Amino acid sequence: MTPNGAVLFAVLVVLGGTISAGHGLVALYAVVVAFAATQLGLRAFVGLRRAALVMVPLATFMLVIWVGIVGRAPEEIAAGVPGSRNAAFLYVVIVAARLFLIVFLLQAVLQRFDDGTPFGFVRRLRAPAGTKHMMILTLSLIETLRNAVGRTHTALVAAGIITRAISLKNLGSGWILVQTVWLTAITTVTARMRDKWPTENTLALLGPALDGSERHLSSSDWFWMSLAAAAAIAGQYFVWFHA
Secondary structure (H helix, E strand, O other): OOHHHHHHHHHHHHHHHHHOOOHHHHHHHHHHHHHHHHHHHHHHHHHHHHHHHHHHHHHHHHHHHHHHHHOOOHHHHHHOOOOOHHHHHHHHHHHHHHHHHHHHHHHHHHHHOOOOOHHHHHHOOOOOHHHHHHHHHHHHHHHHHHHHHHHHHHHHHHOOOOOOOOOHHHHHOHHHHHHHHHHHHHHHHHHHHHHHHHHHOHHHHHHHHHOOOOOOOOHHHHHHHHHHHHHHHHHHHHHHHHO
16 A cells, blocks of 8 residues: 555545444444554554543543533534433544544554655655645654653653652642743754754755655555545435435
8 A cells, every 4th residue: 555545545534434423434434444454463453552542531521521511412502402411422422433433544544654754654645845845844843842842851850840650749840841841842843943954954955855756546545445435425325314
């Protein structure tokens, strides 16, 4: 599978997930699970675990808000009807299922190309040069921010302001940590954009480095894209049919 096909496949699944419910989501889940199983094998469980770690807290929070506190679905609130907690629960389930599908899909696509580098992935995309430049520079800033956060945490621990483990001291000094991380991240990113990139002539060098490696869609790309499109169309059919 090529990066271009993977991106288009992900876009089709995400679009299908936003317009599908019930049987449509089941069809999309089947496609994504089949993709993960055939492309990743047992590594798919890693992406599944990561998606669960992201979605379980979010789904719990949504249940507390919509079912426990609000007690009505958004459609019922907009219509001005009393509503019920069952409808609110169904709303949370559908939203959580869509988000879990998207998170798991992104994890599976990223794992499919984890034998390469992000630079190589972007280089093989058929996209405008400006888009490629923006993607590479954004990835570079993400790593810069990660390093800035790590250095800030280490400095605050060394200064005795916070501790490495969970503690009441961390709770009281949490705002100091947030402020320090924010200031360090902004300073680091500004210095890189203002000094490092112009000195290294990064923007001028990116053009030749990113050109000339685009690949056409393969038969595997067309296969998975067709499955995603069919599942999305099936999902829209079920929405129309039940409406």
